[in-house]
Amino acid sequence: MSNPLPSQPCPCGRAGTARKPLPFADCCGRYLDHFDSSPAPDAESLMRSRYSAFVAERADYLLATWHASHRPASIDFDPGAKWLGLEVRSHRQLDATHAEVEFVARQKSPGSPAVRLHERSRFVHEAGRWYYVDGDAL
Template sequence: MSRSRKPSRSPGAPSRAAGGPLSPAAPCPCGLPAAYGDCCGACHTGRRVPSTPEALMRSRYAAFAVRDADYLLATWHPDTRPATLDLDEDVRWTGLEILATTGGTAFHQEGRVEFRAHWTSGGRQGEQREDSRFVRVAGRWLYLDGESG
């Protein structure tokens, strides 16, 4: 597969083409071997708060996949958060790979997650790669920004 990138509307911004929310019993889009309702869906509904930058990255990817803009905005640092988020309904996110993590333990206030997200749109395949920065604010991890590459 050749590396290609579809322009995203925001840094690290995947979305899901199929309409509607996922069933809680469906496989979680983040790629972990768990049902959506027990994995990232628990974060989206507020039943669980992501405990690491990687967990937040996975939950944000899943939120893009199910087009949960409210969750995405709520987990975005206010200094870099857009006023609104227009998700691309033509993109279907097909997989997330976590390539590396740095920091982000209980002893850190910052962490990084390098990831590759695969997508399809209009019969084309591509990927988005980003090194995302996360910061802890009032005990919660928030997405700060990222460098695409």
């Protein structure tokens, strides 16, 4: 799968004024397409952009934003999987370099019932960037 078109609603579901979904280019697209120059400004934005990267099957971005202490060697995507939506339940800044984001993401794989991934994710800020560390399923 490729990135959504710049004018399409961002997969992460973030809304702007009047609760209108933000276009991909103005939301997660700027982080996925310009990782070197446009890091996500906070843990919630990074988590949302990582969801969009799963939707677009952007392993490069997912690996680049995964903290080296927990980063897998590679990422395999489930063929035909469809991401159905993201709900951010909370975002807590624990201190200047640590944050948590609780979210629910829904996914449907061919031939299987839809599943919900409910997680409290941990993030760390290092060298001017936020990184996903790990998470606990809830």
